[in-house]
Amino acid sequence: DNSTATSGFWERGIPNGTTYNGQIFNPEVDASGDCGQYALVTGNLDSGSAGTDDIDDGMVDINSPEFDLTSYETPYIKFSTWFANGGGGGNPPPAPNDSMIVLISDDNGNMVALKEITVNNLMYQWEETLIKIEDYVTPTSQMHLVIRATDSNPGHLVEAGFDSFQIIDSASVSINE
Numbered sequence: 001d002n003s004t005a006t007s008g009f010w011e012r013g014i015p016n017g018t019t020y021n022g023q024i025f026n027p028e029v030d031a032s033g034d035c036g037q038y039a040l041v042t043g044n045l046d047s048g049s050a051g052t053d054d055i056d057d058g059m060v061d062i063n064s065p066e067f068d069l070t071s072y073e074t075p076y077i078k079f080s081t082w083f084a085n086g087g088g089g090g091n092p093p094p095a096p097n098d099s100m101i102v103l104i105s106d107d108n109g110n111m112v113a114l115k116e117i118t119v120n121n122l123m124y125q126w127e128e129t130l131i132k133i134e135d136y137v138t139p140t141s142q143m144h145l146v147i148r149a150t151d152s153n154p155g156h157l158v159e160a161g162f163d164s165f166q167i168i169d170s171a172s173v174s175i176n177e
Helices: none
Strands: 010-013 018-020 023-026 039-042 058-063 075-086 099-105 111-118 127-132 144-151 157-169
Touching: 010 058, 023 075, 023 157, 075 099, 075 111, 111 127, 144 157
Parallel strands: none
Antiparallel strands: 010 039, 018 023, 039 157, 058 144, 075 127, 075 157, 099 111, 099 144
16 A cells, blocks of 8 residues: 555445535445445545545555456456545635546556546546556556545645446457347
8 A cells, every 4th residue: 555645545335425615525426337335435434524534645545456357358447436626725725736547557567547537637426437458558467456546735625436347358248230
């Protein structure tokens, strides 16, 4: 675990929604179409104010278990992300500058970014992503994902979520006429 933040750590649980200026900040439900009600979310301590248990003063990482993609003909990874970033002190307050990144690692320790979310493309909702692994890295037998959310200086409100993770082999998908 490379986490350096003082709060807002990743938790697996039923999301406790928070709000900031009338906007849902931390999700109150898991991603649509997911099995069950659980998701990985940051700072899931309490519902209410977005600042109660958001990520503060650093980054929070969560690593997937190792998985083997060598038996897949054309592997894809599918997942849903949530990212919210706002607030900040000062007059005028500095612009939000935080991020969430989904990385994949192969058995040589190479880390490649699959998706990066910043204030320029945040959604305040679950967003589904489908990625062809071979476009980023050669599939190996010892792969894992790292999901990293960061509260950079100066601090802002920041929350993240990750859900509905699937590995799909496009060779196993067919359409009959």
